[in-house]
Amino acid sequence: LLKTRRPIIAIDGPAGSGKTTVTPKVAEILGLLYLDTGAMYRAVTWLALDKKILINDEAAIAELVSQCTIRLEKPEILANNTPSLRVWINDQDVTTAIRSPNVTAYVSAIAAQKAVRATLVEQQRTYGRNGGVVMDGRDIGTYVFPDAELKIFLTASVQERARRRQIDLKEKGQGDFSLEQLEADIYERDKKDSSRAIAPLRQASDAIEINTDHLAIDTVIDQIVSLYREKIGISLTTDDVSP
Ligand code: CDP
Numbered sequence: 001l002l003k004t005r006r007p008i009i010a011i012d013g014p015a016g017s018g019k020t021t022v023t024p025k026v027a028e029i030l031g032l033l034y035l036d037t038g039a040m041y042r043a044v045t046w047l048a049l050d051k052k053i054l055i056n057d058e059a060a061i062a063e064l065v066s067q068c069t070i071r072l073e074k075p076e077i078l079a080n081n082t083p084s085l086r087v088w089i090n091d092q093d094v095t096t097a098i099r100s101p102n103v104t105a106y107v108s109a110i111a112a113q114k115a116v117r118a119t120l121v122e123q124q125r126t127y128g129r130n131g132g133v134v135m136d137g138r139d140i141g142t143y144v145f146p147d148a149e150l151k152i153f154l155t156a157s158v159q160e161r162a163r164r165r166q167i168d169l170k171e172k173g174q175g176d177f178s179l180e181q182l183e184a185d186i187y188e189r190d191k192k193d194s195s196r197a198i199a200p201l202r203q204a205s206d207a208i209e210i211n212t213d214h215l216a217i218d219t220v221i222d223q224i225v226s227l228y229r230e231k232i233g234i235s236l237t238t239d240d241v242s243p
């Protein structure tokens with residue numbers, strides 16, 4: 001009898017590398033659960049801003065995170081590959097609000113706080129305890145599930161990521177930002193995420209890097225699906241024959 005959990009895919013990478021677009025589709029194709037961990041940090045940030053808690057009031061934010069309930073719905077994949085992932089915090093639908101430039105500006109500061117990470121990482125580990133899940137974030141392969149069967153690190157140049165974000169924000173009616181400003185914002189967030197003390201953004205030594213600069217979304221999805229099938233194929237067969 002196999003007691004092992006089902007496989008886990010960890011997808012990490014900096015802002016705008018394509019995680020949120022690619023991961024739900026990978027989950028759908030492979031029949032895995034999906035968890036957007038960035039959405040959890042964003043939801044807590046939204047709540048702190050909504051309650052007008054000062055970003056550096058770590059005690060107040062620790063209390064807030066210990067009492068809040070975050071709910072993520074299974075995403076629907078729309079025709080153009082855009083996933084619509086619904087997110088609630090304390091029964092309030094914050095799907096659109098958590099992607100606002102204001103939340104984006106403060107999320108790294110909140111995500112660096114010890115209590116916030118401890119609480120959310122625990123929830124992520126609980127969600128993935130039986131495996132069969134693909135999770136995207138910054139520290140999935142290095143910290144949340146260091147034993148994940150497949151680790152992907154998505155990258156792209158700052159210029160390309162700023163260009164993508166510009167189109168994204170414009171399409172969603174969240175503002176018209178210059179490339180210059182978006183590049184500076186992305187650079188800042190990368191720096192904060194990579195230099196924080198707890199579980200900083202970095203590539204796990206056993207992660208496979210995919211540079212998406214010149215890759216279409218579908219190509220990235222196909223590559224990850226193929227890597228998973230190559231790597232996991234054998235253990236899946238073993239699972240199938242277990243009584
Ligand atoms: O989609 P985007 O790359 O803009 O960001 P995200 O994945 O939604 O994550 C937003 C922020 O949450 C990141 O900039 C990190 O500060 C934080 N985060 C984290 O610290 N650890 C994770 N596993 C996921 C996100």
Ligand code: CDP
Nearest residue numbers: 015016017018019020021164212215216217
């Ligand atoms: O979640 P993360 O911040 O890593 O990136 P994302 O929100 O999935 O992707 C940012 C934008 O880049 C989205 O609008 C995607 O459609 C786009 N994108 C792209 O044009 N080409 C890729 N290979 C990946 C993403």
